[in-house]
Amino acid sequence: xxxxxxxxxxxxxxxxxxxxxxxxxxxxxxxxVETALKGAHDAEAPGSTAxxxxxxxxxxxxxxxxxxxxxxxxxxxxxFFFHHPPGLSPRALRKACEEAVAxxxxxxxxxxxxxxxxxxxxxxxxxxxxxxxxFCQEWDDPAIGVALMLKxxxxxxVGSQYSLPDDSLNAGRDLEGVRRVVLDAVRRAEGKGCPPGxxxxxxxxxxxxxxxxxxxQLLRSxxxxxxxxxxxxxxxxxxxxxxxxxxxPLGLGGKTTLLGVKIGALHRVPASxxxxxxxxxxxxxxxxxRIEPDGSYRFTV
Numbered sequence: 001x002x003x004x005x006x007x008x009x010x011x012x013x014x015x016x017x018x019x020x021x022x023x024x025x026x027x028x029x030x031x032x033v034e035t036a037l038k039g040a041h042d043a044e045a046p047g048s049t050a051x052x053x054x055x056x057x058x059x060x061x062x063x064x065x066x067x068x069x070x071x072x073x074x075x076x077x078x079x080f081f082f083h084h085p086p087g088l089s090p091r092a093l094r095k096a097c098e099e100a101v102a103x104x105x106x107x108x109x110x111x112x113x114x115x116x117x118x119x120x121x122x123x124x125x126x127x128x129x130x131x132x133x134x135f136c137q138e139w140d141d142p143a144i145g146v147a148l149m150l151k152x153x154x155x156x157x158v159g160s161q162y163s164l165p166d167d168s169l170n171a172g173r174d175l176e177g178v179r180r181v182v183l184d185a186v187r188r189a190e191g192k193g194c195p196p197g198x199x200x201x202x203x204x205x206x207x208x209x210x211x212x213x214x215x216x217q218l219l220r221s222x223x224x225x226x227x228x229x230x231x232x233x234x235x236x237x238x239x240x241x242x243x244x245x246x247x248x249p250l251g252l253g254g255k256t257t258l259l260g261v262k263i264g265a266l267h268r269v270p271a272s273x274x275x276x277x278x279x280x281x282x283x284x285x286x287x288x289x290r291i292e293p294d295g296s297y298r299f300t301v
Contacts, residue, residue, distance in 0.1 A: 009092045013295035018100035018146065021299075022078065025148045025287040026070045026109045029061055030301050032222040033259070033284045037061070040196060040249075040256040050254025057249070057282055071283050075110045076150035078132035081219060083145040090136045097134050101126040113153075135212070147219050147288040147301070155197065155281040158189035159214075161207060164273040173273045175234050178203055178263075179241070185277045186242045186258065191251015194281035198222065198260040199238070202276045204268035210276030217262040218280050219288075221301075226263065235261040249282070259284075 008014060029037075037057055044051035064071045080097050102125040104110045114128040115121070126132065139145070162181040164173045169184055171177035182201060189197070200217035202210040226232035239261045248254025259282065268274070288301040 006089050006092045009096050011295055015096055015099055017289060017291050017297040018096055019103050021146060021148050021287055021289050022100050022104040023109045025150055025285050026075055027068050028065045030286060036222050036259040044254050049252050050248045053249040053252060070109060071285060072152060074152045076152040079149045079151055080132060080134045081147040082136045083139040085142055086138050093136060094134045097132050098127045101132050142293050144291040150285040152281055155193040155279045158193040159278045160185045162275045164275060178275050179238055181275050182238050182277060183241055189279055190247055193279045195247060196249055196256045196259045196282050198280040198284050200278040201263040203265040205266035207274060210274050213264050213266055214276045214278040217264045219286060220262045222260040231263045235263050
C-alpha cells in the first residue's frame with residue numbers, strides 16, 4: 001500500500017531533483033573545497049611540484065564544471081543521506097535513488113561501478129545490493145534534505161580503524177591517543193588516497209557505526225568549527241601536524257597533506273575504544289539539496 005506522502009517521492013519532479021543532485025555532485029566541487037584548494041596552491045612554493053599538481057587539479061575542476069564532465073574517472077559509490085518528515089517510506093526513497101543513479105549512468109555522469117562481490121559481474125547501471133548507499137533520518141521539517149557524497153575507491157581503500165590503547169604507537173584511551181593514531185593513518189596512506197585529503201573521524205561507537213559516523217562527518221563544511229571545544233582543538237591540531245609531514249599533493253611532497261579534519265564522538269561500551277577514520281581525496285564530491293513539499297528544490301551546498 002502506498003501512503004499519501006509516498007506520492008511525493010513518485011512525483012517526476014522529485015526524481016529530477018535527485019538526478020540533478022547526482023549530475024552536479026559528479027561535475028562540480030562545492031565552494032568550500034574549491035576555496036581550500038586555491039589556498040593550498042597559493043601556499044606552496046612557487047614553481048614547486050606541489051604547486052604544479054594543485055594547478056592541474058584546479059584546471060581539471062574548471063574544465064569539469066564548464067563541460068559538465070565527471071571530475072574523476074572513478075565516480076565512486078553514491079551515498080545518499082536523507083533528512084525527511086515522518087511518514088515517508090525508506091524503500092520509496094531508495095527506489096528513487098536507484099532510478100536517479102541509473103539515469104545518471106546512462107547519461108555518462110557516473111561510471112559503471114557496482115560489482116557483485118560473489119560473481120564479479122558489474123550491474124552496468126550502478127544499482128545493486130546496498131548500492132547506492134542510502135541513509136534515512138527523520139526531522140521536524142516538511143521539506144526533504146538530501147546530501148550526496150560520491151566516495152571513490154582509492155580514498156576508501158586507505159580508511160582505517162584503531163582500537164585503543166595501541167602500544168605500538170604509545171596511544172592511550174584519550175584525545176592524545178586519538179591524535180597519534182590519526183597521524184599514523186595519514187602516514188600510512190601517503191599518496192595512495194589522492195591527497196590533499198579530508199578526514200572524517202569517529203571516536204567511540206562500535207566498529208560498524210563508527211564508519212558510518214565518520215562518513216557523516218565528511219558532510220560538514222571545511223570552514224566550520226566543531227561545537228565541542230575539545231574536538232575543535234583536536235581537529236585544528238591534527239590538521240596542523242599532518243601538514244608538517246611533507247607528504248603533499250599526490251604524495252610528491254609539499255606543505256598540504258590535508259585540507260580538513262572533521263571529528264565526531266559517539267558513546268561506546270567500556271571494553272572498546274575505537275577510532276575510525278574515513279579518508280576523502282582532494283575531489284571531495286558532495287552536494288546537498290532541499291526539496292520543498294511542492295516539489296521545488298534548491299542546492300544548499
